Amino acid sequence: MRLPSSGEPEALVVGVYPSAFHVAWTPPGHNGRPLIGSLAVDVEPVVFWAGDDPTPADEFERWVRDVGFDPERHGRTRPGHNGPSGTGLVSEILTPLGLDAAQVAFSDAVPWFFVKYGKGSQGAAIAERFAPLAEQLGVHPGSLPTRPRTSELPKIAGGDRRRDTFRAELLEAGAPLIITLGQEAVDALGAVADDSTGLPRRLAPEAYGRRGSVAMDGYRFEVLPLAHPGFLRQTNDQVWRAAFDGWKLNPT
Numbered sequence: 001m002r003l004p005s006s007g008e009p010e011a012l013v014v015g016v017y018p019s020a021f022h023v024a025w026t027p028p029g030h031n032g033r034p035l036i037g038s039l040a041v042d043v044e045p046v047v048f049w050a051g052d053d054p055t056p057a058d059e060f061e062r063w064v065r066d067v068g069f070d071p072e073r074h075g076r077t078r079p080g081h082n083g084p085s086g087t088g089l090v091s092e093i094l095t096p097l098g099l100d101a102a103q104v105a106f107s108d109a110v111p112w113f114f115v116k117y118g119k120g121s122q123g124a125a126i127a128e129r130f131a132p133l134a135e136q137l138g139v140h141p142g143s144l145p146t147r148p149r150t151s152e153l154p155k156i157a158g159g160d161r162r163r164d165t166f167r168a169e170l171l172e173a174g175a176p177l178i179i180t181l182g183q184e185a186v187d188a189l190g191a192v193a194d195d196s197t198g199l200p201r202r203l204a205p206e207a208y209g210r211r212g213s214v215a216m217d218g219y220r221f222e223v224l225p226l227a228h229p230g231f232l233r234q235t236n237d238q239v240w241r242a243a244f245d246g247w248k249l250n251p252t
Contacts, residue, residue, distance in 0.1 A: 003105045010175065088229030114146060
């Protein structure tokens, strides 16, 4: 969890699971553009990293040092595409709500990074382009866990490994407003709360942004269930786009 450096948080943002730190990688003997433009090599340095503190250059230098990356043996590399979810969160959600990111706490329902598979995915890049060359370079081919099914993530958040620590983070933040990002996040919150009122069974454009509440250990928190910034960034569904635009005009 990430708390404000000073003062009580005005809100707590709950995501699903962390993003990664990415590098662009070109193996030895490969000319032209990188073989993989954005390869996941570590978990993001802070929850909902926007690529500002630390900077991608700073995080890249730390990673190169920690893993002992050797250009002569391992090829060329530089920072990849980092921070889109963090920057989207600020522009699409926090700013319309009049919230300063410096006064907001951040947490993930599940604090472990997972890899998506399928055409054009990070998992495919690792399996099809990185792993076949890893043995030749004397490095591990990768063993990042596969992203569970959508229905499984809230169960993990509410399971034995995570439930108590997730609840402790929610209570430690003590923010009057909890903003959940994505269906899995609101379901995970419901899974660890003592009771809930008004949380949507399924996020939908209809009544988008309607608030509910949860109770834990005698405290009640207002909840604002919203879509994840990644979905906001990628969808072309005009019904959803109208719902987003309407909410941004009247987000309170």
